[in-house]
Amino acid sequence: MGFCYFCDLLERKSWNGYFCSTCDELRSITKVYGNERMLDIVQTVCLRDQEQLENKIKNLNKKKSSITTRSKSEDVTST
Numbered sequence: 690m691g692f693c694y695f696c697d698l699l700e701r702k703s704w705n706g707y708f709c710s711t712c713d714e715l716r717s718i719t720k721v722y723g724n725e726r727m728l729d730i731v732q733t734v735c736l737r738d739q740e741q742l743e744n745k746i747k748n749l750n751k752k753k754s755s756i757t758t759r760s761k762s763e764d765v766t767s768t
């Protein structure tokens with residue numbers, strides 16, 4: 690059937706269509722919000738520069754270590 694014209698990863702939804710079902714749904718959502726708003730959402734929410742990625746990793750590691758520390762201290766108190 691051929692690949693989607695947008696993502697070029699998935700099979701097209703139908704033989705006479707241009708997009709896969711996922712991209713077709715994205716198109717429907719884009720029609721609701723408008724293409725500029727959708728681009729703004731993707732750029733501000735999904736795309737991260739290197740500094741933002743490092744901050745995210747640091748924050749996740751902090752959360753992870755606090756959970757580990759908390760669970761260890763709970764283990765000590767429970768025994």
Ligand SMILES: [Zn+2]
Nearest residue numbers: 693696709712
């Ligand atoms: Zn697609």
